[in-house]
Amino acid sequence: xxxxxxxxxxxxxxxxxxxxxxxxxxxxxxxxxxxxxxxxxxxxxxxxxxxxxxxxxxxxxxxxxxxxxxxxxxxxxxxxxxxxxxxxxxxxxxxxxxxxxxxxxxxxxxxxxxxxxxxxxxxxxxxxxxxxxxxxxxxxx
Amino acid sequence: xxxxxxxxxxxxxxxxxxxxxxxxxxxxxxxxxxxxxxxxxxxxxxxxxxxxxxxxxxxxxxxxxxxxxxxxxxxxxxxxxxxxxxxxxxxxxxxxxxxxxxxxxxxxxxxxxxxxxxxxxxxxxxxxxxxxxxxxxxxxxxxxxxxxxxxxxxxxxxxxxxxxxxxxxxxxxxxxxxxxxxxxxxxxxxxxxxxxxxxxxxxxxxxxxxxxxxxxxxxxxxxxxxxxxxxxxxxxxxxxxxxxxxxxxxxxxxxxxxxxxxxxxxxxxxxxxxxxxxxxxxxxxxxxxxxxxxxxxxxxxxxxxxxxxxxxxxxxxxxxxxxxxxxxxxxxxxxxxxxxxxxxxxxxxxxxxxxxxxxxxxxxxxxxxxxxxxxxxxxxxxxxxxxxxxxxxxxxxxxxxxxxxxxxxxxxxxxxxxxxxxxxxxxxxxxxxxxxxxxxxxxxxxxxxxxxxxxxxxxxxxxxxxxxxxxxxxxxxxxxxxxxxxxxxxxxxxxxxxxxxxxxxxxxxxxxxxxxxxxxxxxxxxxxxxxxxxxxxxxxxxxxxxxxxxxxxxxxxxxxxxxxxxxxxxxxxxxxxxxxxxxx
Numbered sequence: 001x002x003x004x005x006x007x008x009x010x011x012x013x014x015x016x017x018x019x020x021x022x023x024x025x026x027x028x029x030x031x032x033x034x035x036x037x038x039x040x041x042x043x044x045x046x047x048x049x050x051x052x053x054x055x056x057x058x059x060x061x062x063x064x065x066x067x068x069x070x071x072x073x074x075x076x077x078x079x080x081x082x083x084x085x086x087x088x089x090x091x092x093x094x095x096x097x098x099x100x101x102x103x104x105x106x107x108x109x110x111x112x113x114x115x116x117x118x119x120x121x122x123x124x125x126x127x128x129x130x131x132x133x134x135x136x137x138x139x140x141x
Numbered sequence: 142x143x144x145x146x147x148x149x150x151x152x153x154x155x156x157x158x159x160x161x162x163x164x165x166x167x168x169x170x171x172x173x174x175x176x177x178x179x180x181x182x183x184x185x186x187x188x189x190x191x192x193x194x195x196x197x198x199x200x201x202x203x204x205x206x207x208x209x210x211x212x213x214x215x216x217x218x219x220x221x222x223x224x225x226x227x228x229x230x231x232x233x234x235x236x237x238x239x240x241x242x243x244x245x246x247x248x249x250x251x252x253x254x255x256x257x258x259x260x261x262x263x264x265x266x267x268x269x270x271x272x273x274x275x276x277x278x279x280x281x282x283x284x285x286x287x288x289x290x291x292x293x294x295x296x297x298x299x300x301x302x303x304x305x306x307x308x309x310x311x312x313x314x315x316x317x318x319x320x321x322x323x324x325x326x327x328x329x330x331x332x333x334x335x336x337x338x339x340x341x342x343x344x345x346x347x348x349x350x351x352x353x354x355x356x357x358x359x360x361x362x363x364x365x366x367x368x369x370x371x372x373x374x375x376x377x378x379x380x381x382x383x384x385x386x387x388x389x390x391x392x393x394x395x396x397x398x399x400x401x402x403x404x405x406x407x408x409x410x411x412x413x414x415x416x417x418x419x420x421x422x423x424x425x426x427x428x429x430x431x432x433x434x435x436x437x438x439x440x441x442x443x444x445x446x447x448x449x450x451x452x453x454x455x456x457x458x459x460x461x462x463x464x465x466x467x468x469x470x471x472x473x474x475x476x477x478x479x480x481x482x483x484x485x486x487x488x489x490x491x492x493x494x495x496x497x498x499x500x501x502x503x504x505x506x507x508x509x510x511x512x513x514x515x516x517x518x519x520x521x522x523x524x525x526x527x528x529x530x531x532x533x534x535x536x537x538x539x540x541x542x543x544x545x546x547x548x549x550x551x552x553x554x555x556x557x558x559x560x561x562x563x564x565x566x567x568x569x570x571x572x573x574x575x576x577x578x579x580x581x582x583x584x585x586x587x588x589x590x591x592x593x594x595x596x597x598x599x600x601x602x603x604x605x606x607x608x609x610x611x612x613x614x615x616x617x618x619x620x621x622x623x624x625x626x627x628x629x630x631x632x633x634x635x636x637x638x639x640x641x642x643x644x645x646x647x648x649x650x651x652x653x654x655x656x657x658x659x660x661x662x663x664x665x666x667x668x669x670x671x672x673x674x675x676x677x678x679x680x681x682x683x684x685x686x687x688x689x690x691x692x693x694x695x696x697x698x699x700x701x702x703x704x705x706x707x708x709x710x711x712x713x714x715x716x717x718x719x720x721x722x723x724x725x
Binding site: 015016017020023065073094096098115116117118119120122 | 517548
């Protein structure tokens with residue numbers, strides 16, 4: 001991986017979840033930089049930056065339940081955008097509710113992963129996300 | 142007759158005068174013209190003969206004429222007589238003498254079994270034939286008419302036939318008087334009117350019945366012609382207008398009620414007539430008689446004559462005030478109930494939404510701190526293990542065990558609440574395949590527990606059922622059996638599937654399907670039977686048999702939602718048998 005590896009955008013409001021996720025990526029020696037947004041509003045605020053030429057993320061890890069603007073709304077706006085709709089969005093949430101899964105996919109989520117409570121498994125998830133979305137997955141130019 | 146005599150006498154006199162004058166005149170002329178006696182005698186003879194001849198011709202002509210005229214008259218009379226004799230009319234004439242003897246009666250009297258001669262010869266008096274109840278009246282009427290006129294009158298009375306039956310006759314009579322007004326003759330024609338009287342009586346009876354019908358009906362009934370003019374009405378209707386039928390007939394609504402209401406009535410009449418069938422409307426009516434008001438249902442029906450031509454409108458109005466009031470009360474009650482149901486439903490829906498939000502929070506927010514505890518304790522273990530003594534490391538392990546248990550609880554709680562909220566979806570499910578899949582999932586657990594599964598099922602079975610509900614129920618029972626059947630003798634879990642076909646005799650008996658899961662483990666005390674299906678109820682210590690106390694509650698809830706039931710049978714120490722029963 002080069003130093004220009006595109007970042008991973010992590011949208012997560014819970015500070016401990018955020019910390020643990022970052023640590024999980026660190027433990028797996030992830031090469032892609034991780035950019036964080038603490039709620040939906042912050043995530044959406046990145047769109048003008050991308051427009052301005054900042055590198056777009058290779059994948060967005062999106063929590064659903066967040067204050068102010070929730071994950072589903074972020075997903076809706078992203079997928080409605082002509083360019084950013086191509087950024088893969090992986091919903092990473094505690095909710096295994098069928099309704100949430102349905103809604104997320106209906107809005108165009110590329111994947112839906114329930115955060116494992118067990119940290120060992122969480123590490124495995126982080127590894128697989130990185131491997132799949134940042135290494136294996138091929139995006140359009 | 143006198144005039145004919147006088148006429149004949151006049152002709153005879155003229156003849157005598159003319160003959161004498163002719164004889165005298167012709168004799169004188171002969172004497173004057175013929176002087177010779179013998180020749181004169183001859184001529185005289187010839188003249189006499191000529192006279193006789195002429196008078197003979199004249200006589201012939203006259204007699205022939207008279208006879209011809211008589212023949213014509215007789216012919217007419219005969220014709221008349223035949224007609225009358227064959228007619229139902231009996232022609233009679235009576236003399237104005239005490240007892241009014243019959244002086245003429247034609248042959249049609251035979252229709253009643255009498256010969257004209259019996260009456261003409263006085264063997265039978267006409268008065269004797271009249272009904273005893275009628276005879277006095279008839280005689281009094283005759284006396285009055287003879288004394289005071291009018292000379293033309295009709296009487297009706299009963300007449301006895303020769304066979305002893307009574308017939309009603311109508312007797313049309315004329316009185317003939319002379320120049321001084323003395324009664325000369327009484328003539329009349331009699332006609333049997335029994336049938337007419339009978340049909341009239343029948344008609345009256347039928348009309349009476351109809352009238353009784355219309356009068357007795359508690360509804361308002363009336364009949365109008367096409368122009369809205371009343372033809373008839375019953376007594377209840379009279380009360381509406383506060384007038385008697387006689388006053389109502391011939392008038393219109395405009396004569397009794399205000400213009401608007403009358404126009405309204407009239408409009409409805411027209412509607413019924415245009416429609417060609419009954420037209421129903423409701424109206425508030427005020428009784429003119431006592432000012433009472435009521436709601437009426439009025440049916441107006443066009444009335445047709447025998448040829449199918451429209452002749453008017455029949456109206457029937459029935460009071461529906463009370464019916465409407467109770468209907469209204471019922472409607473209000475229903476409305477209130479509906480509103481209450483709607484309110485309750487809304488409350489329930491709100492509650493359901495709250496519950497949904499609650500379980501969402503549970504699923505999301507409760508798990509997040511758990512993840513933190515687990516994550517950081519793991520990090521602590523990995524990065525700072527060296528700084529902890531053995532006891533400290535045990536504490537860490539306990540923390541992580543607690544997390545796992547808490548996680549299990551949350552997951553089960555979520556499953557339980559989801560089971561309550563989830564809509565049921567009934568679809569054909571291949572039950573054997575489902576069982577097979579479930580057993581495959583439990584393969585590792587079975588191996589670990591050293592248990593085998595003995596399956597006893599029909600060759601195939603497809604049920605229309607909620608797949609997820611059935612899956613959850615069966616999975617929990619299997620997990621339970623593995624958990625509590627461990628170490629049992631024999632080391633077997635028996636799974637049986639029994640089908641009870643719908644009863645062809647007993648209606649509503651849909652047939653049953655029963656899943657039976659039996660283990661040979663520790664079993665349970667039947668006195669706790671009902672408790673085990675309640676949420677958070679546990680019969681064993683967690684370190685012996687780990688669990689959340691939700692599994693069987695979930696089974697019970699799933700069965701309840703699918704319209705089935707679950708129960709258990711057990712002998713402590715020798716295993717437990719769980720039954721799932723579903724309608725087929």
